[in-house]
Amino acid sequence: MSAFSTDPIVAIATAPGRGGIGVIRVSGPDLADYARRLFGRALRPRHAHYLPFKDRHGETMDEGLALFFPGPHSYTGEDVLELQGHGGPAVLRRVLEDCLARGADIGLRLAQPGEFTRRAFLNDRLDLAQAEAVADLIEASSTAAARSAMASLSGVFSAEIDALSERIVQLRMLVEATLDFPEEEIDFLEKYQAAGRLAAVTAALDGVLRTARQGLVLREGLHVVLAGQPNVGKSSLLNALAGEDVAIVTPIAGTTRDRVVQQIHIDGIPLHIVDTAGLRETEDTVERIGIERSWAEIARAQVILHLQDARHPDDPLDAEIVRRLPAGVPVLRVWNKADLLEPGMGVAVSGGDDAPLLISAHTGAGLDMLRARLLAIAGWTPGTESPWLARERHVHALEKARGHLQAAAGHAAHSDQVLDLFAEELRLAHEALCGITGQFTSDDLLGEIFSRFCIGK
Structure with a gap:
């Protein structure tokens, strides 16, 4: 697509699927005559006209509102025509096809992704940061x-x-x-x-x-990967953070065979939490593939949450996992199953901003501290709000x-x-x-x- 293309363009502007309202948008130079051709009458600028949408053979396809915005006082800076009808996919496709057929002589074509907003930028209706904010708002x-x-x-x-x-x-x-x-x-x-x-x-x-x-x-959030041995509670922790059962939890080690992704929000910040297969040596072909995918996911992580069983602080397999974690990626060490500890048993966790956390995914103990630590790693200050996205x-x-x-x-x-x-x-x-x-x-x-x-x- 040329950066300076002035061909008239048309597209369905509402999301795919069924809805009460569907919008078709047309943009281009000198569309007043085209609008008159569609409706058999001139459209008063910036006024809603309730009328039938008839095809080129005179058959009514739908009825709704037509609005005409002469440039440069429009979204794109060009003439813009909007048809607001019913939101059924078949109806919208039929109206769209008729718009294209009746605009063939003026070079009307389907719009490419973002082309309406790109024209708004090229015609100085928006600067580039504002144009990107359109997509961010959506x-x-x-x-x-x-x-x-x-x-x-x-x-x-x-x-x-x-x-x-x-x-x-x-x-x-x-x-x-x-x-x-x-x-x-x-x-x-x-x-x-x-x-x-x-x-x-x-x-x-x-x-x-x-x-x-x-x-x-605030815009992109944080990509957090849960890593650890089988049956340390990764899926239970994912469910606890999500507030719903998004991952299967059983007492059987190795239940999770593939990644499970869930987006949660903490203080408005999106966190993309990825549960992975437990890391261990195995002869099971399917589980081995899941473990390989786990390591691949760990390599892409922005934060690695290394979950361990608080009852077994000296497990050599955890030390091996730590050795294999990628350098340069923040690692948050979390000891789970605090509710199963007995006096004098298991890990002893001291205070400090960088100290490992002791939690219970089952009871929820320590989860508020875990959420706060994740926000700190993301660089977010709780209670504040960015005045704009970046x-x-x-x-x-x-x-x-x-x-x-x-x-x-x-x-x-x-x-x-x-x-x-x-x-x-x-x-x-x-x-x-x-x-x-x-x-x-x-x-x-x-x-x-x-x-x-x-x-x-």
């Missing part, structure tokens, strides 16, 4: 995530980025003006307090970066900008270094920030971003 899995996505869509995040960019631009203007007068280079950094202004911009960026990391956690690329761009500002500070600390190096680092920092809102964004990146949207949005 996909939000909690009230907190939906609220933050709406804030991003309304421009709160973009305003933060624009404010940072403006401060860097002002500093760049001073630097580049000074470059025209080489005899003043030596005095520039002190005369205009460049180092202090740069430090203030860096501090402001650090605040945005902290919030962005919170927003990233994506991995946003955090990466902010980190990249910060690196360039640090490099600029390094040049400012050495007066014998030429000023153009200072200016270049500021330019690169500004470019990294502008990539967030889409001022400097490649077509390849746009294609990657919008291809993840649903069709019709």
